[in-house]
Amino acid sequence: MELDRELFLWLNGHVGHYPLLDAAARLLTNEYFVPVSLALGLLFLWFGGRPHERERWQRAVITAALSVGTANAMVAITNFMYYRDRPFTDLTVSLLFYKPPDSSFPSNAAALGFAMATGVWLRHRRAAWYFFLLGGLFPVVRVFAGVHYPSDVLGGALVGVAAALLTNLVIVRLEPVVARLLAAVRTLGMA
């Protein structure tokens, strides 16, 4: 816990020293830039596959989207059982973001980012780097911005990976249903 706090203070201590870094962090830490960029990545995978790639790419999107839903549920359950104050309640922090009122642990941003990235990785290794890069950067920048401890990010990442692996197990078992749904969507011209 002491290491967690020290690492947080070291990272957050750089706020205010480099205006460009602060501006970049403000851009990356809000609820719009990274989530929309990640969702656009999925949109491209859904519609951008050539005929021989389409099946695998669209299955990557299905796995990633359902993994995000599972991660969301797991974070909600964790928050119901355990509450951790945000760093700014106990420490003197330089904030680059508004004060979120929910639990600090686990990081929702890390859970959703890693769930999506792992979901894609299970089906499409090459495309996954984009999702891991953005999904990994997002929560780290939130530590810098003063709203998460590093252990929140680690916990969130583990929740995200676990959610994707769990979702993949279910998808593999429900293969005929997924195949039929995909065929129905394609027949409608939406894929």
Next chain:
Amino acid sequence: MNDFLRLITAQYVLFVFLVSAGVLQLAGARTGGRLCLLSGRRSSALLGGCLLASGYAFFFTQARYGARGLEGAQLFAYFGVGAVAALLVCSGINLLRSGQVVGLGRRLANNLRASVAELRPLFERPRS
């Protein structure tokens, strides 16, 4: 909903619409598909890049994105609205451009029927 939320919602939906249309153009350019607004892969890719850049530039220079605004579920729902609108506009213009509007209603009805037929086995009881 207060004025700030109303404004950022409108800005967010427009942002999602522009960048989704951009991504659909890039996807269409890659597949040579039915979502392209222009003929030719290079012009579609160029248009896609412009739409993406203008969407990001519009939102992140105009909106107060650092303040507490939309919640997670709202972000998800409004993303759906913007992305589906972009998909409908791109498909619609592409259909008009390629002259496939004649008999569109009948084709859609047939596709819907075929799509339901694909799903029917999921709801049937297995015969013993």
